[in-house]
Amino acid sequence: MPHDLDPIDLKMLRLLQKNGRLSNADLAQAVGASPATCHRRTQRLFAEGYIRQVRAMVTPQKVDRGALVVVGVVLDRSTPDSFAEFEKAVAALPFILDCHLVAGDFDYFLKIRVGDMADFNRIHGQQLIALPGVRQTRTFFVMKEVVDNAALDF
Amino acid sequence: MPHDLDPIDLKMLRLLQKNGRLSNADLAQAVGASPATCHRRTQRLFAEGYIRQVRAMVTPQKVDRGALVVVGVVLDRSTPDSFAEFEKAVAALPFILDCHLVAGDFDYFLKIRVGDMADFNRIHGQQLIALPGVRQTRTFFVMKEVVDNAALDF
DNA sequence: GATGAAATCCGAGTCAC
DNA sequence: GTGACTCGGATTTCATC
Numbered sequence: 125m126p127h128d129l130d131p132i133d134l135k136m137l138r139l140l141q142k143n144g145r146l147s148n149a150d151l152a153q154a155v156g157a158s159p160a161t162c163h164r165r166t167q168r169l170f171a172e173g174y175i176r177q178v179r180a181m182v183t184p185q186k187v188d189r190g191a192l193v194v195v196g197v198v199l200d201r202s203t204p205d206s207f208a209e210f211e212k213a214v215a216a217l218p219f220i221l222d223c224h225l226v227a228g229d230f231d232y233f234l235k236i237r238v239g240d241m242a243d244f245n246r247i248h249g250q251q252l253i254a255l256p257g258v259r260q261t262r263t264f265f266v267m268k269e270v271v272d273n274a275a276l277d278f
Numbered sequence: 279m280p281h282d283l284d285p286i287d288l289k290m291l292r293l294l295q296k297n298g299r300l301s302n303a304d305l306a307q308a309v310g311a312s313p314a315t316c317h318r319r320t321q322r323l324f325a326e327g328y329i330r331q332v333r334a335m336v337t338p339q340k341v342d343r344g345a346l347v348v349v350g351v352v353l354d355r356s357t358p359d360s361f362a363e364f365e366k367a368v369a370a371l372p373f374i375l376d377c378h379l380v381a382g383d384f385d386y387f388l389k390i391r392v393g394d395m396a397d398f399n400r401i402h403g404q405q406l407i408a409l410p411g412v413r414q415t416r417t418f419f420v421m422k423e424v425v426d427n428a429a430l431d432f
Numbered sequence: 433g434a435t436g437a438a439a440t441c442c443g444a445g446t447c448a449c
Numbered sequence: 450g451t452g453a454c455t456c457g458g459a460t461t462t463c464a465t466c
Binding site for chain 2: 129237268
């Protein structure tokens with residue numbers, strides 16, 4: 125995977141990560157390039173996948189998704205089919221923010237946002253333990269979000 | 279916490295979450311409002327904290343942060359001071375994307391991005407186990423990112 | 433092949449209503 | 450909330466190195 129990012133590209137990525145609404149003119153001035161050059165470089169960063177998307181980050185508490193839960197999942201069987209089926213089902217559940225296959229005592233970790241604990245209990249009983257091949261889940265309620273979704277450091 | 283979001287505001291939030299670079303003109307058309315009205319509403323969504331920030335999401339693999347690790351942490355003591363000291367130290371480590379105080383077998387879960395396993399092992403030995411009050415850590419290497427940082431569903 | 437200056441065009445932001 | 454008006458930035462072209 126070629127990383128043809130010169131110092132100007134890196135600076136642009138860092139600035140756009142902090143503020144995705146930065147105007148091309150301001151960005152150009154900040155990195156010391158002309159607006160035309162800056163514009164062309166920005167287009168390239170998108171076209172070549174360095175920037176996956178630009179997202180307005182909505183405050184969870186403001187849209188009734190203030191409760192965060194981490195769930196460790198163990199499957200019945202450790203077969204490729206079993207994993208594939210589970211992953212496919214997970215992708216259809218919109219309240220799951222993260223789903224990672226891990227090495228260790230669990231098969232998967234899920235990061236879930238819901239309105240409150242009652243919501244979670246309903247979802248847990250109706251949708252999580254009903255996921256294909258689930259043997260066991262362990263729920264970790266988040267009591268304090270010290271750092272949530274920090275920007276990438278590079 | 280008052281949620282004075284009408285259906286148009288909600289639609290705007292969802293669209294901006296999918297594409298934070300959407301122009302005001304396009305957004306206005308998409309939600310069926312005049313550009314001036316849409317502009318004022320957008321300003322309000324920012325001013326009142328519904329949108330925390332707009333971020334260009336950089337592809338981790340493209341900037342040598344392709345390795346993801348979840349770490350469960352147990353502290354020596356469960357005192358407020360001990361927690362506070364740990365949290366303060368964590369906030370200074372830029373490779374930690376998430377740090378959540380949880381209820382259960384662990385005190386904290388960390389989500390960490392680094393270049394590769396060698397990076398992580400160095401960081402683990404030099405910085406994680408050196409965090410104040412850490413009794414034990416359990417490392418879960420992520421073998422597959424099924425869903426990472428999905429957009430909020432609301 | 434990439435750059436920057438200039439030129440055009442469109443949208444952001446502001447006004448009166 | 451709407452419609453118009455102005456100004457600044459986005460985007461393209463083009464000459465240049």
